[in-house]
Amino acid sequence: MLGNQVALIRRELWEHRSLYVVPAVLGIIVVLIQMTVQTAVSVFDTHIDMALLGATNIGPNERGAIISALLSGFSIVFVIVMLVLIGFYTLDSLYAERKDKSILFWRSMPVTDTETVLSKLLTALFVIPVITLAAIAATHILILFVTSVWVGMRGASAWHLIWSAAPLFDTWSATSIFVVALTLWMSPFVAWFLLVSAYTNRSPLLMAILPLIVLPLLEKILLKSTILADALMSKSAVHMPIFKNVDLETLVNKETLTIAAENGISLLSMLDVGRFVSSPSLWLGLVVCGLLTTAAMYVRRFRDEN
Amino acid sequence: MSSVVIAQHVSKAFGSTKAVDDVSFSIEGGRITGLIGPNGAGKTTLLKAVLGLTDCEGTLSVLGLDPFRQRKELMQNICFIADVAVLPRWIRVSQLLDFVEAVHPNFSRKKAEDLLQQTKVSAGAKVRQLSKGMVTQLHLSIITAIDAKLLILDEPTLGLDIIFRKEFYSNLLNDYFDGERTIVITTHQVEEIENLLTDVMFINDGKIVLDASMESLPEQFVELMTSGESVEEARKLGPFHEREVFGKNVLTFDGISREKLSSFGEVRTPGIADLFVAKIKGAA
Numbered sequence: 001m002l003g004n005q006v007a008l009i010r011r012e013l014w015e016h017r018s019l020y021v022v023p024a025v026l027g028i029i030v031v032l033i034q035m036t037v038q039t040a041v042s043v044f045d046t047h048i049d050m051a052l053l054g055a056t057n058i059g060p061n062e063r064g065a066i067i068s069a070l071l072s073g074f075s076i077v078f079v080i081v082m083l084v085l086i087g088f089y090t091l092d093s094l095y096a097e098r099k100d101k102s103i104l105f106w107r108s109m110p111v112t113d114t115e116t117v118l119s120k121l122l123t124a125l126f127v128i129p130v131i132t133l134a135a136i137a138a139t140h141i142l143i144l145f146v147t148s149v150w151v152g153m154r155g156a157s158a159w160h161l162i163w164s165a166a167p168l169f170d171t172w173s174a175t176s177i178f179v180v181a182l183t184l185w186m187s188p189f190v191a192w193f194l195l196v197s198a199y200t201n202r203s204p205l206l207m208a209i210l211p212l213i214v215l216p217l218l219e220k221i222l223l224k225s226t227i228l229a230d231a232l233m234s235k236s237a238v239h240m241p242i243f244k245n246v247d248l249e250t251l252v253n254k255e256t257l258t259i260a261a262e263n264g265i266s267l268l269s270m271l272d273v274g275r276f277v278s279s280p281s282l283w284l285g286l287v288v289c290g291l292l293t294t295a296a297m298y299v300r301r302f303r304d305e306n
Numbered sequence: 307m308s309s310v311v312i313a314q315h316v317s318k319a320f321g322s323t324k325a326v327d328d329v330s331f332s333i334e335g336g337r338i339t340g341l342i343g344p345n346g347a348g349k350t351t352l353l354k355a356v357l358g359l360t361d362c363e364g365t366l367s368v369l370g371l372d373p374f375r376q377r378k379e380l381m382q383n384i385c386f387i388a389d390v391a392v393l394p395r396w397i398r399v400s401q402l403l404d405f406v407e408a409v410h411p412n413f414s415r416k417k418a419e420d421l422l423q424q425t426k427v428s429a430g431a432k433v434r435q436l437s438k439g440m441v442t443q444l445h446l447s448i449i450t451a452i453d454a455k456l457l458i459l460d461e462p463t464l465g466l467d468i469i470f471r472k473e474f475y476s477n478l479l480n481d482y483f484d485g486e487r488t489i490v491i492t493t494h495q496v497e498e499i500e501n502l503l504t505d506v507m508f509i510n511d512g513k514i515v516l517d518a519s520m521e522s523l524p525e526q527f528v529e530l531m532t533s534g535e536s537v538e539e540a541r542k543l544g545p546f547h548e549r550e551v552f553g554k555n556v557l558t559f560d561g562i563s564r565e566k567l568s569s570f571g572e573v574r575t576p577g578i579a580d581l582f583v584a585k586i587k588g589a590a
Contacts, residue, residue, distance in 0.1 A: 007408030014401050015394070102394035105445075107359060109409050110381035302361065 004111055008119035009127055015096075016089055019128055023135035026081055030074050031142045038150050060165040065265040067166045071140050072267065075175050078139070079182065082132040083237075086124050086183070090193035091204040093120040094300060103300075113301040117194065121293050124190045125183045133176055140168065167266070174267035178242065181276050185240045188285045191292035198299040234281060242276045244269075310335045310456050310488045311356055316364035317512075318351050325351040326362065327512035333505070335455070338489040342496055342582055343509035349492045352509065353460050356490070357386055369455055382411055385449040386458035393441055395434040399427055406448055418451035421481060439470035446474060450482045457482065459491040463498075471498060478502075496579045506578060510586050524575040528564055530557045532571030540570040547584035558584040 013019060094117070097103040106116065144166060148158030183190070196208040216229035233239070276282060311333040318326040325348045333339050343349045355362040358373030358380055366373060371380045393402070399422070407415045422429070425443045433441060442462065449457065459478075463471040479502060483489060493499055506523070508516040518526065530540055533554045541548075543566070545557035558576055559567065567573050576584065 004409050007405055010408075011401075011405055014398075015396055097394070100395060101388075101392050104359075104386075104388040104392040105394065107377075108357075108381060108384075108386050108388070109406065110378050110411070111409050112378045 004115050005119055005122065008111065008116060009123055012093070012119060012123045012127070016092070016123075019085060019089060019123075020131050022081060022085060023078060023132055026078060027135050027139040027142070030077065030139050031146060034143050035146055038146065063161065064165045064167045067144075067162070068171050068265060068267060071143065071166075071171055072175070074139060074143070075136050075171075078132050078136045079179060082128060082179070083182075083186070086128050086186075086190060087193060088205075089128065090120065090124050090190055091197050091208060093123075094194060094198035094296065095200065095204045098303075114297050117198070117293060117297040117300055120194060121191065124194075125187055129179050129183050133172075133179055136175060137172055140171070170266050170268050174271055177268075177271055177273060181240060181242045181273075182237060185235070185242075185282060185285065186237065187289035188235065188292065191289040191296065195292045195296040195299065198296040198303070235285060240276070241279045241281070242271055242273070244272045244275075308335060309333065310369060311490070312365075312367045313356075314365040316352070316355060316362050316366050318348075318355060318360065318362040324512050326355065328364070329509075329512070329514050331507065331514055331517050333488065333490060335488050336486050337504045338483065338491065338502055339505040339507060340496070340499055340503040340578070341490055341492045341507050341509060342578070343492075344586060347509045348512040349509055350460055351512075353386075353458055353490070353492065357384065357458060383455045384458065385452050385454045385456075386460065387442075387445050387449060387462045388460050393433045393445055396432065398430060398432050399444060400429040402433070402444070402448065403429075406452075410452060412453040413448075414451045414453070416451075418447050421447035421450055421477075439466050442466060442470065442474060443477075446477060446482075450477070455487060457487060457489045459489065459493075461493055462491070463493065463495065471495070475499065475502060496582060497577065500578045503578075508582055508585050515585050516581075523581070526561060527576055527581055528559045528562060528567055528573050529576040529580065530559065530567045530571055530573050531555070532557070536570040540567065543567070547588035549584075558588070 097106060107113075144162055148162055151158045151161055193204075193208050197204050200207040212232060216226070216232060219225055219228050309332040311331075313332070314330050316326055316329045317324060327348075329352065341349050341352070351360065354360040355366055356368055356373060358368075358375075358377035361374045368380060369383050373380050397405075403415055403418055406413050406418075419429075422444065425440065425447070427436060427440050427444050427447075433444070436444065446462075463474050466474065475498065478489070491499060491503075503520055505519050506516065507514055530545070531551070531554050532540055537555045537557070540557055543559060543562050545559050547558040549556050558581070564573050
């Protein structure tokens with residue numbers, strides 16, 4: 001069972017090379033942009049001391065906070081791309097094999113439909129996030145490395161200004177928790193996409209999105225209620241109950257509009273894992289994910305291509 | 307050798323059409339059975355049921371297993387080539403071998419690589435870069451390297467040229483078939499496989515119209531070529547099919563002795579293709 005899963009997931013990565021090529025290319029683009037900005041800043045660098053990351057006129061805690069905020073800004077781009085990748089991957093995963101008839105070959109192997117669909121769910125909910133996190137970490141290190149070179153060329157100590165100040169452990173831990181929480185939170189949509197992919201005969205994207213718009217609309221018109229719409233909206237990423245109620249005033253100095261981070265900022269301390277794990281909406285979502293995945297397994301098993 | 311496939315009253319309907327209609331048969335181990343029928347006769351549906359790819363009514367036992375409910379166990383001992391197009395086009399040959407090696411307990415990678423050495427298929431190539439004939443060679447090499455008890459071929463040589471078709475069957479006999487393995491094969495090109503079959507099954511409109519061993523055919527079926535008055539006389543013996551060839555009448559009989567018929571004209575054993583047409587048309 002486990003050996004098969006490894007082989008099946010490896011197979012997914014062979015077929016969907018975009019799952020690692022896209023994050024890698026994105027990382028390269030982000031680093032190139034950062035290098036360009038840094039070079040551009042250096043041209044005007046008379047007043048901006050060492051530019052943002054290498055600023056010596058602020059304390060290490062504030063510098064750490066700025067680095068963390070900047071790195072997290074890049075992370076968000078990766079996370080958005082991850083969601084897009086998961087969406088397109090799941091829609092394709094059980095559709096393409098029927099389209100090119102290779103399903104007949106896959107099903108001639110001693111692998112159950114349950115194992116196959118499970119491998120696709122695991123790829124979406126586990127492998128893609130892990131690749132994304134690895135790409136985020138690699139990009140962060142590259143960015144800090146480029147900045148170090150930049151700072152070093154100006155005769156300052158990169159270790160002192162950047163590496164010792166950058167709260168990498170805090171940033172990466174918080175990002176990992178956020179990404180894991182996000183994929184679990186969105187898992188019912190992932191399973192829904194898998195089911196559509198297993199079922200539909202044409203345009204999986206349309207078939208997946210359309211019911212999510214049309215059904216709440218019909219409910220509103222016919223039943224004058226908004227239960228479906230509310231349920232869907234409550235599962236959007238912005239409603240994910242992972243953040244503590246952070247008072248913005250503690251982060252931003254209102255008078256100077258600068259980051260108030262003399263004591264540093266911990267991203268980790270802004271997350272509330274307890275609140276997330278105890279959210280009924282999370283568990284309900286996981287149950288729905290389980291049901292829809294089971295349905296996808298059944299469709300793959302019982303569907304006849306005649 | 308015991309029965310590899312036992313079907314009892316197997317049916318499969320799609321809506322109101324019965325693709326397979328109350329079929330019972332058994333296939334013995336070590337045989338090469340040709341399943342022959344016109345388009346839409348139910349061949350593929352029947353094979354799919356045997357492979358556990360589709361559910362059906364009735365009782366079906368393959369290698370002692372229920373194919374639909376025990377597909378994973380079954381697939382360790384069954385191989386099939388459904389059509390030349392089913393290998394995923396994006397995969398590399400080496401990846402394909404990696405995958406089969408990882409999931410199939412009875413696969414010998416070395417044997418597959420040895421067989422591929424004899425072809426032009428290179429390990430680094432992607433399936434989409436290979437010609438149709440090479441894809442089939444690749445598929446057959448993989449399947450030959452799997453120590454399976456039953457091989458099912460559904461139109462395996464469809465769309466291949468004559469060279470590849472001949473090669474396919476000669477490889478099948480030389481590399482795969484060892485007298486213990488069992489093969490079930492469907493094809494439209496009946497003449498090409500006629501001499502490698504040990505058994506033949508005709509299927510039409512979801513029903514089996516003939517299930518016989520090749521050795522028994524000459525005893526059972528006789529074709530009489532005659533003309534003139536003898537035709538009327540011969541017709542009294544109840545041929546199940548009649549056609550005209552070059553102004554002569556060819557009558558096909560079931561269970562009438564050669565000696566009896568030879569007095570009317572020239573007798574011979576019908577070829578599978580002729581017998582097939584006679585059986586299908588005769589029934590219509």
